[in-house]
Each structure stands twice: as structure tokens, then as C-alpha cells.
Amino acid sequence: MSGNVQLLNDTLAAAKSEGRAALIAYLPAGFPTVTGGIEAVKAALDGGADVVEVGLPHSDPVLDGPVIQTADDIALRGGVRIADVMRTVREAHEATGKPILVMTYWNPIDRYGVERFTAELAEAGGAGCILPDLPVQESALWREHADKHGLATVFVVAPSSRDARLAEITAVGSGFVYAASLMGVTGTRASVGAQAEDLVRRTRATTDTPVCVGLGVSNAAQAAEVAGFADGVIVGSAFVKRMLDAPDDAAGLEGVRALAADLAKGVRGQA
């Protein structure tokens, strides 16, 4: 069974044809529980997210700030396994028909086996993977299997990426390019980095693949600002924070749905 890279491409193209940016939400699997995490992904899609990245919780999330670290800790203490990540992808996709990606550090896939991971992700209906600590030079084996199973390989670019490097990355990436708005770890910020627009411009000079901006975006006004120059807006910590701060799970889900609805207005320039 082939993965849903084409669904991802079509979804991003549809947003573009509507003259707006896509909204991409990030939520970790297994947080606060496996079923609670699945409900959260559905709530984000129900609220207006076009795409969801399901996080594979890791013991050593070196690129994540305190909010996602806390969620990962809760998920791991709850015993989350890769099978639960696959289940989250499958149930969210089956319920909504929308593209679901996995975002993970490289070691879990390395240990699990690249062929086994890509085959299972495609079978679950996944659209691809974002691998923030797998540089393009080390990615050949992954790409071979991802291509075979119809999965997108989304690479991250950073404000520090030089133009030649951007070209190397976008030449082999697929789905979209994840442009980090600033130099730093995940977390909400008061303002989106001024470097983001420049990075999007430099990245677009190398590729026709959509360029989506993440890191630091937490509200509709920021989403609208980013939507002014990017093909997609990626929001993670703000969703997780809504769930962490909620008095109970139901309120957390409502918070996710409400934030997605708010951000969906933002990406349509209605903030």
C-alpha cells in the first residue's frame, strides 16, 4: 500500500489555489494518552488545520523547548510505543481523510528499521515524515524507502542555511520545505523572527515545492503575518500548551479546536 504523499501535495495545492496559506498543526502521539492524543489530532483537523504532524515522543528531544519536552515526558511515562504513533496516524487519517505526517528524531527509526517504519507508516495512511536531526547528507537510505512507499521527506531549513545548501536540500526533499523562522528550539514566541521572510524567499529561489514556516507561531495575528509570505504556517507548542494548561482533557480538546479555528482565520488573512 502506498503512502499519501499525493494527498499532501494536493492539499497544499488546494490551499494555494484558494489564495491562502495552509495550516499545519503539530501534536505529539500519546499525549495526554494514546486515545486523548488521537482525539486532539482530530480536534485540530476539525477546527480547521489542513495537515497534522504527529510527533513521536523521544527521551532526548534536543530541538524542543519545555512545552513539548513536558508532553513527550508524559507520553513516554504513559508507555507510548511506535505502534501507538502508527495507530494515531491511521485513526486520524481514516476519520478525516486529511494528510498526516510523522515528525521524529532519527534514532527511533534507525533502531526500529527504516523499511519496517516506512512500510508501516504507508500502510497506516501516513503522508510522510519530518526528520529534524537527519541532515540531507545522511538521508539516502531513508529517501530510498520513503520513495518506495510513497511518503514525503520534509527537510528543515534554517536562517543559517546558505543558498547553496538550500539548493542541495530542496533538490531531494518532497511534500514541503519546513522553514524554521528563527534559530532556536520549539516554543511560542512573542514575535516571529524577521529572518523568516528572507529564508522563504531564498528557499523559493531553489524550488517550486511549497515552503511552510514553523517555530514560534502561536496566534492568528502571527499566522496571518506568516501567511503573507509563506505557503503554510506550522503551529506546535501553542496547541500543546492549550492542552497542558486546560483543567481537564475535554477542555484541552476544546482549546485545540478553538485555536485551530482561530489560526485557520489567520492563514486566510482574517486575523
Added chain:
Amino acid sequence: MPSNFFIPDPEGQVPSAEGYFGAFGGKFIPEALVAAVDEVAVEYDKAKSDPEFARELDDLLVHYTGRPSALTEVPRFAAEAGGARIFLKREDLNHTGSHKINNVLGQALLTKRMGKTRVIAETGAGQHGVATATACALFGLDCTIYMGEIDTRRQALNVARMRMLGAEVIAVKSGSRTLKDAINEAFRDWVANVDRTHYLFGTVAGPHPFPAMVRDFHRVIGVEARRQLLEQAGRLPDAAIACVGGGSNAIGLFHAFIPDADVRLIGCEPAGHGVETGEHAATLTAGEPGILHGSRSYVLQDDEGQITEPYSISAGLDYPGIGPEHAYLKDSGRGEYRAVTDDAAMQALRLLSRTEGIIPAIESAHALAGALEVGRELGRDGLLVVNLSGRGDKDMDTAARYFGLYDTDAEVAADGTGAAEIEGDAK
């Protein structure tokens, strides 16, 4: 004039251009750090062939660090090791009290060449943190040290030393609150502040070029020891022995002996309460290949790639990874690695203290315990060199509690509940 103390690998064949030692090493880093890590590699390559860099580093290593370090024969200690002759390479006599200063001064000079004004570092036992804080004081660099909260408690003396030297010490409260988590937090800082900050990595792990560069700065240990043994013992040793956490002091001692096929290279990993108990940090003995902190090597992990929490009485060895060159030496068979328990290390610590008047760091005591084993295996004709990588002042609180050396502990011990399970004098 060629350098006497900065002696990079003359073979230059390992690692590959991509930073691989066989199947291990590489560069598994986020895109945000690629430019900075590449800059370190380029600057290090330039520095390596710049006589001015070697001259500056030599001057510091002689007049500031106190190189060459002594090679001391320890016959009263060796009497417990089956009569083999044992020599200690005295890195504990370096300024700041451990081998760590060799690498720190090299990277501090590199920091200046890169025009960066701020240094961050991780530390476990505090030895690398103290050495880094020292170099930053010397060169006028801003300094932030990340240290696991558990380690700030068991190595409180070194926390005070770092602060006295002007460094900011941040106690890391995430994960197992030890060395691994300090490295995670240092990486997070580096990603956010990479413009003006150099991450002065303290061991032979991490992304390329750190494993090769840090090794090169420590390579002097083995080069000196080899020459000193030929002078003082008249022959090469049967084995070179060192403790391994990340592996920097071990690779420093081993590297010059790699071409000497008859010299066994023996690394002593922390077995903690025993490898079979699961409470250990014996990465090469019990780990599996994986990615941690930027390179592929052996890693303590579960079947889905989650890193498991290590344990050792020694903060400096309490790490679930290992430098990729050690993984390469293990798999190629050139290196041998064995696990040494907390108890064996503490016994060796006390034995060396009482027989030779040298109090070693608990880290180094793992190598001493290994030497007692290997000496007994070799018998009377054996000749061993052991890297005494650090001195034990920082460990006196841990040792005092372990052996019941405090007056209050002695009373507790008299109740039969204390830690003083080892009775009697050192033999």
C-alpha cells in the same frame, strides 16, 4: 619548529572526510547547526597546519598546564596486582586537576580564531566545566556551563570552582538530570545562540569534527606516555588502560599505541551496581548501535530507540553514549572493553590512596580497578600503563559517605545501617 605537545593523528586516515570511523561517527545534526559545525571543521583544519596555532598551544601547555605530565611507577599498589609493574600517567597533575585542560585550551584558541565571544559546555563530574571556566577566565570569554542537577549535588566543589572562575552554572532538571541531559540543554542553547557561541564539547563524541579534534588535543597523553615508558621501563607496555565515559582520556592514551600491535588497549566502563542489574553505564558492553548527540556509536537504548537512563557512582562516566572511535576500536578488535563496578572502583581508589599517597578521581579509579584485574591476569612479567585522568579532591564527599569517613557517618555505620561495608585497612 614542530609542536612538542599538539600532535594530531599523523596517519590522517581515520576518520573519513564525512567523519566516519568505520561504521561509526558522522554528523547527525539539525540544519540550524550545520553551518556552525562546518565552520569548526574548517577552522580546525586551518589551525592544524598553522605553526602559530601550535606555538600558542605549546606555550600554554608548558607554562600554564604544566606539560609534560609525570609518569609515576606505583610498586606498592602494583603488589596487589599480581606483581605486574604499573605506571600511572599523571594527568591529575595538570592545571585544574585532570586531562580535560588539553582539549579545552585547544578549543579555546579555536574559539578566538573564529571570532566568537561566548563559550558553552556540558559537564558531568565538573572537570570539563572547571577546565572550560578556567580557559574562559584566561581568554576573557563569556562562559555558561550546563550540569545535571544530580551532578551539581555530588560534585558541589566543582560547581563552586566554576562560579569562582566567573562561569554561569546552570543545573539541568530534565531527564535523568545527569551528563546526557546537560548535553541536550547545551545543544538547545547552541541552536539559539550559535552566532557568537562556540560549544566547547568535552569528549570524543558529538558530530564530526569533534571526535577527531578532541582526540587530537588529547593525543599528547599517549605520545608522552609511550616515550616515558621507553625511558623509564625500557620497553612498551603490555597494556594501556583507561576509564571510558565519553572516552576522551582513553582515546588520548590509546591513540599513540594503536600501531603497536602488541600493546593491548583496555577501556574500563562503569558497571555501576553490575551490568546484570540494569543500573550501569557500560555502553560498549551492553549498548546497541544508534544515534546520540550527533553521531552513530553504541548507545544504551530500548528496542524503539529511546535512550535509557544510565547509572554510575562516577558523574564523569554516567553517560549512555561513547565516542565513535571507541565503537570502531571495539568492533575491529583493536580495543578491549570491560566493565568495572562502583565497588571495585571505590576499593581501587582507597588502595591507591593508602599505598601511594595519590587520591584518584572516581572516574580514574575504574581504570585502576581494571589494572588490578589485568595485572593479576598477566602476572609478574606484566607492564601496564594506566591513565590517571584526574585527581580525587572533587570526590571526597562521595568517598567519605561511601567509606563512612565523616564522624556522623561513623556513628550511622556503627548502627549497621551505614555505607561502611568495607571493613579494615587497605591491605
